[in-house]
Amino acid sequence: MKQLIKGNEAIVKSAILAGCRAFYGYPITPASEIAEAAALYLPRAGGVFLQAESEVAAINMLYGAAAAGVRALTASSGPGISLMQEGISYLAGAELPCVIADIMRGGPGLGNIAPEQGDYNQVVKGGGHGNYRTLVLAPDSVQEMADLTRLAFDLADEYRNPVVVLADGYTGQMMEPVEFPAAAMLPRRPAWAVDGTAATRRNLITSIYLEPDQLEAHVRKLETKYRRAEQQAVRFESHRTEDAEIVLVGYGIVARILKAVVEQARAQGLAVGLLRPITLYPFPAAELRRLSRQALAFLVVEMSTGQMVEDVRLALEGRRPVEFYGRCGGNVPSAEEILRWVRERADHYWPAFAPEEMADA
Amino acid sequence: MATTTVEAVPVTMANLKGRVDPDWCPGCGDFGVLAAYQKALVELRIQPHQVVTISGIGCSSNLPGFIHTYGMHTLHGRSLAVATGVKLANHHLHVVVTGGDGDGFGIGGNHFVHTMRRNVDLLYIVMDNQIYGLTTGQTSPTSRVGMKTKSMPFGNIEEPVNPMALALAAGATFVARGISSEQKHLTELLKQGLMHKGFAFVDVFSPCVTYNHDNTYQWFRPRVKKLEDDPGYDPSNWYAAMEKAQMWGEEIPIGRFFQRTGLPSLHGNEPILADDVPLAHRDPRIAPDLARQFVEELM
Ligand SMILES: Cc1ncc(C[n+]2csc(CCOP(=O)(O)OP(=O)(O)O)c2C)c(N)n1
Ligand code: SF4
Numbered sequence: 001m002k003q004l005i006k007g008n009e010a011i012v013k014s015a016i017l018a019g020c021r022a023f024y025g026y027p028i029t030p031a032s033e034i035a036e037a038a039a040l041y042l043p044r045a046g047g048v049f050l051q052a053e054s055e056v057a058a059i060n061m062l063y064g065a066a067a068a069g070v071r072a073l074t075a076s077s078g079p080g081i082s083l084m085q086e087g088i089s090y091l092a093g094a095e096l097p098c099v100i101a102d103i104m105r106g107g108p109g110l111g112n113i114a115p116e117q118g119d120y121n122q123v124v125k126g127g128g129h130g131n132y133r134t135l136v137l138a139p140d141s142v143q144e145m146a147d148l149t150r151l152a153f154d155l156a157d158e159y160r161n162p163v164v165v166l167a168d169g170y171t172g173q174m175m176e177p178v179e180f181p182a183a184a185m186l187p188r189r190p191a192w193a194v195d196g197t198a199a200t201r202r203n204l205i206t207s208i209y210l211e212p213d214q215l216e217a218h219v220r221k222l223e224t225k226y227r228r229a230e231q232q233a234v235r236f237e238s239h240r241t242e243d244a245e246i247v248l249v250g251y252g253i254v255a256r257i258l259k260a261v262v263e264q265a266r267a268q269g270l271a272v273g274l275l276r277p278i279t280l281y282p283f284p285a286a287e288l289r290r291l292s293r294q295a296l297a298f299l300v301v302e303m304s305t306g307q308m309v310e311d312v313r314l315a316l317e318g319r320r321p322v323e324f325y326g327r328c329g330g331n332v333p334s335a336e337e338i339l340r341w342v343r344e345r346a347d348h349y350w351p352a353f354a355p356e357e358m359a360d361a
Numbered sequence: 362m363a364t365t366t367v368e369a370v371p372v373t374m375a376n377l378k379g380r381v382d383p384d385w386c387p388g389c390g391d392f393g394v395l396a397a398y399q400k401a402l403v404e405l406r407i408q409p410h411q412v413v414t415i416s417g418i419g420c421s422s423n424l425p426g427f428i429h430t431y432g433m434h435t436l437h438g439r440s441l442a443v444a445t446g447v448k449l450a451n452h453h454l455h456v457v458v459t460g461g462d463g464d465g466f467g468i469g470g471n472h473f474v475h476t477m478r479r480n481v482d483l484l485y486i487v488m489d490n491q492i493y494g495l496t497t498g499q500t501s502p503t504s505r506v507g508m509k510t511k512s513m514p515f516g517n518i519e520e521p522v523n524p525m526a527l528a529l530a531a532g533a534t535f536v537a538r539g540i541s542s543e544q545k546h547l548t549e550l551l552k553q554g555l556m557h558k559g560f561a562f563v564d565v566f567s568p569c570v571t572y573n574h575d576n577t578y579q580w581f582r583p584r585v586k587k588l589e590d591d592p593g594y595d596p597s598n599w600y601a602a603m604e605k606a607q608m609w610g611e612e613i614p615i616g617r618f619f620q621r622t623g624l625p626s627l628h629g630n631e632p633i634l635a636d637d638v639p640l641a642h643r644d645p646r647i648a649p650d651l652a653r654q655f656v657e658e659l660m
Binding site for chain 1: 470496
């Protein structure tokens, strides 16, 4: 049965069905509905909700819940995620799973509460200290808000690492029909947790390794997990890339607009396709390189001044030109303006191949 | 607080109006706090350029935009830390910090305690509405047990913070409480706070008419009792203040709970500022000899 709900609410319902039994968070627009939905639904599922005094407290409450073996969720937006970075580094260092939803708003500073994608760097590159990564999932629909939240809990457990669901204010607020799985899931009790049973009495959760060799070994172990994720956890969606000469790259809500751009460009005779990274870390670098054998240029669109575009450039290693179009401040680019830009770039690279109407445009 | 110089232009309510009009909901308690703050500046004849109004984030924290003084709109919960930086950079400024109960006692709770402990010479006005206004109605650290909000749909299960007791315990040297509807009384408290040399805390009941339907003007009116009406009340008695701070319910004291004078403030204790020249107005150059000394000296 499909249900028409907001993206933010879908995250909570999906989390509960995925066995999440603790939510700690602090209100912030445009993520507050996640906390509010958690306050409403979690107690009914036998879980706890607590409104923390700050995001610093919230992420450390997650640290505690995760260490005790409970699936836990928090949600915030830009400024709140910035405050959580220290805790995220500790969670990764102590190899604890948890899920963090970041419903991005405009920045820097207080910025505004309109949708943006300016948190890419702080979330995907890890705004905290040390050699760690967070796995990052980028939904582009309310259905994916649900599906990727569920996946996030599984990946968090599998890799014993924080996983971030990175969406924007638009996807959080919009309403779409969602299909939830018929059955709820019961996560296994982790063997490493401090869960008050005799069997786990030797378990120690820590991120301190005073001896350089010990710390290096620990960091190498984390690194091995990340390499494994890069091999096994990459997800992306390809849309009409088979014969694309121009590949658009965008994630989240931007990708939805880019799909419309692809159709319109194709109607005008331009061989355009779309690559939508679903995992931002691990990044679909191999797929981009594969596409570079046939595509002649990569056009990246973000609701930022250009953050993910750096990963596209790194992936392509100069094989093909990479160009960027961005809007920020809470402005969502329209399909028309992107199409204009795409045609302009196409004209720049292949004046001879430009469609007829370009000549008089 | 800092010394007040003779006014260059008359300070009036009209010329203390900010560049933007308040965006508060009609009837919001914060209007009364802004008006009382402006009146206090007028009555003390403090020039706009002698004051910096610093806030965090919240409906109440939008206040610096609505008043013609220097203004800073800073991070959620961090205004007191920013204010400490401003005060040490230019201690001749009157530093006034404004914000909400969430901003000050929740996310800013640790700065609240430590800024009082340091006795930083500033006036801290909290518009205490027992709710999160700007984020549209979640529980705040001063929300009462049982209160239903968007984030506590089944009622708050946590004991609220007691700002008066906390301030007294943390070492604030001026502790008062007002209500936005009692303009004369509130203006008087803010004037005392502005003139106090040290950390002055004024908690103001400032009803959120949109999201708090429990703690309304009607709820407060019969309950608030002015300490000033009790001739026997001695605001220099910390224990008496602590006792008053415990009262809530049928009778809620407002007024000046506590004041201790004669204690040095943070900048007063700072040896570098003994010559009374603000850091911001000093010649930043250092003598070449001294520079060489630093470089050559070993720790
Ligand atoms: C780090 C961070 N977290 C959350 C927010 C969202 N936020 C803005 S104001 C506010 C609380 C508002 O309540 P209060 O401080 O009591 O002020 P009021 O609006 O009631 O005057 C919150 C949670 C933010 N701006 N920054
Ligand atoms: S929401 Fe409440 S606190 Fe904010 S302006 Fe309106 S009445 Fe005032």
